[in-house]
Amino acid sequence: MTLTPDQTAEIDAARAAESRTLRPVSPGMEARLYTAHPVLDHGFVRVIDYMGDDSAIVQAARVSYGRGTKKVSDDAGLIAYLMRHWHSTPFEMCEVKFHVKLPIFVARQWIRHRTANVNEISARYSILDREFYIPAPENLAAQSASNRQGRGEALEGDEAQRVLDWLRDDATRAYDHYEAMLGQEGQQGLARELARMNLPANVYTQWYWKCDLHNLFHFLRLRADPHAQFEIRVYAEAMAEITADWVPLAYAAFEDYRMGGAQLSAKGVKVLKRRLRGEVVSQEDSGMSKGEWREFEGVWG
């Protein structure tokens, strides 16, 4: 993570300025506010603002006049019920705004989540920093042999070194040309909006990303999942830790029913029932395809 002394001072000043409020606050989130949590080699995620806490979910579900909280155990039970039965709108009553610094190729995956509000740094207006994502050696992996959309073992030895050298050299050369195109002694300089097209996809961008809790959970379920690409997963994991501190009851229900839970198809339910009766069931007489069976056995086998 690269923060300039000025940026660090701004964050410290924001954390030092307290204000009184009648609104509910989440102690776990207050402890996180403004602080930049490092992700990848130059990235970070930090919370800029939030609205609501666990009690806001309960309050909305009950359409209460007061804070909505009865007892923590009642709240936990209601929140778990809402999560279990796929109620969405009570969770939409909580909002969070993140400031994220991330490589452009990660931003391309992230931006597909349309239910957030996004404002990205303008590379027409600003000059992007000389910062590129270079994977740590253990993440410099070969193409997976079994999964076309995944990676396998880490590259080793000369091959790993050659790839790392290319990644660094290409990014450095592209950035050198970007800088040179923006202007040198006695030259007019190319517009920033044009010079940027030369930059590689591992250069870092930044945005503010605001989302409600229901859609944040959806994002986390997809992107904190082992099937998500490592480079976006580490952001989702950092955000998941923050969310657990922000709304501990809702996060516990999310972990239980979504992250840790598993969905069953009708065929899956039938197979499980047959197995519970002591029957031996194989893929051939399950009615499932080979792929479906593999996934089913991965969870229930």
Ligand SMILES: Cc1cc2nc3c(=O)[nH]c(=O)nc-3n(C[C@H](O)[C@H](O)[C@H](O)COP(=O)(O)OP(=O)(O)OC[C@H]3O[C@@H](n4cnc5c(N)ncnc54)[C@H](O)[C@@H]3O)c2cc1C
């Ligand atoms: C492991 C993985 C691999 C992927 N691979 C690819 C890929 O190869 N190619 C590719 O293009 N994408 C890929 N994606 C992106 C994926 O298809 C989704 O675009 C992305 O995850 C965002 O999900 P979403 O649309 O549910 O989220 P959001 O955009 O946040 O939407 C949340 C929900 O709101 C509803 N919604 C939002 N907008 C609309 C709308 N306009 N119309 C109707 N309903 C709407 C939908 O129910 C949606 O599920 C991949 C994602 C993952 C996690």
